[in-house]
Amino acid sequence: MPADNAVRVLVQGITGREGSFWTERMKQYGTPIVAGVTPGKGGRAVHGVPVYDSVEAAWNGHAPDTSVLFVPPPAVKQAALDAIGCGLRRLVMLAEHVPVHDVMEVLAEARERGVEVIGPNCPGIVVPGRYSVGIMPAWARNMFQPGTVGVVSRSGSLGALVCLDMVRAGFGESAFIGIGGDPIVGTTFRDALQQFEADPGTQAVVMLGEVGGTMEEDAAAFIPEMSKPVVAFIAGTSAPEGKRMGHAGAIVAGTRGSARSKIDALRAEGAHVADVPSQVSVLLSRLLGE
Template sequence: MTMFPIIRRTDRILVQGLTGSQGSFWTERMLETGTQIVAGVSPKRAGETHLGLPIFASARAALAGMPVDIAVMFIPPAAVRDAALDAIEAGVRGLVVLTEHVPTHDMLTIFARAAAADCRIVGPNTAGLVTPGEAFVGIMPGHNTNVFQPGRIGVISRSGSLGTLICLNLTRAGFGQSSFIGIGGDPMIGTTTEDALRALDQDPRTDAVVLVGEIGGSMEETAATYAATMTKPVVSFIAGRAAPEGKRMGHAGAIVAGNAGSYAGKRAALEAAGVTVVDTPRVIADALSARLPIYAHDTA
């Protein structure tokens, strides 16, 4: 069985909110890459076919007639709770919550139900997951071969836009990606930086990891404890070095108070764990070449 949150071509995907404009656009892109989308959910259009896919009134109705592994949600914030619980109770083992601004009490309910059902959540406010050459779910440009190419470097990022930039730079430097995991930028998320790091560490297709962090919260410091146990090299870039103390940044989780969640604190924890921390995204490929000499020629 695939180790979610790493997505594979064999994963069977249900798209909740498939018939909306964003759901339709990104479903088409996902299908282009070979992602195995099996159905969609849209209560008002149940019984129809859209993009060649059957549309159901609920996840439970869809799973009653076909196997589904993962549900991805193109759902507005107020409707996320009911849609997520529908998918979890239907039996999906993974749920990708793209939506941001989901009410906190709704997410607490979702997390509790997911834990009881042994369902792993990525997000909320995630840009999604990509395995170049196989599949992607979400709103990352997994169909764009200028950004994503198959390779052996795993990438973790809170930010979709920053993650896209990192993958673009890696591809231009001759590095492909084994998997991209967008964990999401909200304060409470289902898959943490450490969770993603563990998944890539255990993935035989991954030789090294690029960890893209941000100021605020303590996920990078927590992940550093695990990184210290790894034999695979880890290179990291932390965004927000110049941010003033107490400044809230673009992501809901990015607020710094004293040294808690600060750039200096994160960098010190990661470097103490043996992680190479770089000052700018453009030198990540050089840092990887230094840690993985076998790839050094790729960046020439």
């Protein structure tokens, strides 16, 4: 579980506009950012964070365990492989439009070395009150409060909406994990359910899926093994077949990837499935009695 680690964060692509902007935000929130990397720009500092030319140089001085990648899509593969090669334990790949073959190469290497990869095309992780790695507005107190509900979402915008609703209903998050909207991502719903099940600080899990692929169906099979309730919402019930709905992974092909198939699989395994996002908090209140 993310919350269990004392994180030491590396920012790859720290000198870019986005990298620099979010480094300041993450630091202000209290995230321990120990170093940054931009090839050719070593020696300077960004918001007080020392910048190095390579992951290896940053690793030698600071031993980071988590890297967040603010690098453009064509550079993601090499940046990720550098981080894995140096021994980082967890990567957050934010970029959209990373070629899928590159993602497969990164994931193959990560799997072999037991490295966790979140994303690509994801908003990152927030552990309220502790740290934020990515581009969610962790500082928004109406969205993120320390609590006991684990939230995992393919979408940042839908995740934000449900978190706002939850906080208003009196809940807080043990962690928010944005796993990303691409057809192939590292951490899956099933992985997140396993992490939340193992996390003593989590009492219930909210899972926000969407049309496309079979990740939700695969996760459903794990629910009977869980001691904690799962509340789910699947976006795209009204999505037409054969059209990509914004995310590269959000496409229904025949009956494959349809919202119906996911909702049926989740209900069959005991998940509580909301019809609209606002029902998620209602279901949580019923389950956790708050």
